[in-house]
Amino acid sequence: MLTLSAQLQAVAALPASRPMTMPGAFYTSEQQFQHEAATVLRRGWHCLGRVDEIPNVGDFFTAQLLNEPLIVVRQANEEVAVLANVCRHRGMPLAEGRGSTKRFVCSYHAWAYDLDGGLLRAARMKNEGFDAKNCRLFRHNIRLWNGFIYVNLDSDAAPFGHPKLDNLLENYDSGSFKIAHVAEEVWNTNWKCLVENFMEGYHLSVVHPETLHGYTPTGLARKLVSANGFTSYAANYPTGIPKRGIGAPNLTEDESLRSTLFALFPTQIASQAASLLVSISIFPLSAGQIRVKWTLSTYGDDLDEETIAARVALWEEVNREDREKLERMQIALGSAHALSGPLAEDDYEGTIRDFQLWLAAEDRI
Secondary structure, rough: OOOOOHHHHHHHHOOOOOOOOOOOHHHHHHHHHHHHHOHHHOOOOOEEEHHOOOOOEEEEEEEOOOEEOOOEEEEEOOOOOEEOOOOOOOOOOOOOEEEEEEEOOOOOOOOOHHHOOOOOOOOOOOOOOOOHHOOOEEEEEEEEEEEEEEEEEOOOOOOOOHHHHHHHHHHHHHHHOOOEEEEEEEEOOOOOHHHHHOOHHHHHHHHHHOOOOOOOOOHEEEEOOOOOEEEEEEEEEOOOOOOOOOOOOOHHHHHEEEEEEEEOOOOOOEEOOOEEEEEEEEEEOOOOOEEEEEEEEOOOOOOOHHHHHHHHHHHHHHHHHHHHHHHHHHHHOOOOOOOOOEEEOOOHHHHHHHHHHHHHHHHHO
């Protein structure tokens, strides 16, 4: 029997007119997950959240990416940094949750660090081998893009850049959107299942008949641009329904009458509309479990508080509907009969093939 890596290469090599899914073990095997954690996930750029979650000096939030605990902080020079959330003394985490602080103080032995990660104080450390300058917190590679914060755990990270996606989103002015809601929860599904689910319009009218079908029906889904590292599609609105906000001044008529969905591989999926930007960051925990962080941001004063609350409630329900289906599917994917099957045409599931091609290319590195 072919290994999962060999099966991935075989699926990626199929003609574009005959795309197939991967078998269930690709999503349920803990061995496969450990392989991904050490390769494609370790090397990838991961979205941690929005810049305006930490608007002021000293504001921070924490995250756990694979086996790395992180602090995302607004430093004294007002720049954003991602520091290792690991005390240089005995490895204790320095911060939890989110908040604002002048320094990070270890709860174990009171070592204190400034916002830049430098060691400020280490009581009673008088050994000759101790040098405070050698006890800085590790600083990870980061990039800021369209108001999002990305981190890469690989010291030799590949460059971050997606010019075709930049062009696709340029008129939305995504970087100026302001955050209105942040939520986190644990889902019992594989990380790839959520990427694939969010990035195909085939399920919209079936899974979301009340929440999404009315303004983004499956039949109007159209695949957009893709390149190495991302894919996208348009969830177009039916003719005659009112615009869902005005948005940036350079938006075309087509852009204002659709939600532009994109995935930045490996773990960010997002929906960009004229006045609303929803992003989901996926933090893989195991083959069958992920932590999901989602943010909802709005453009200018387009939406009043009542409308924003209604949009938050809508997305909470959409996420609940997707989570229910994916958690049920995760159980069935463990079956010996969860075999490779055919994908739908390009406009409906071509984005899944894009993801497969990227995963296959990464698996060959």
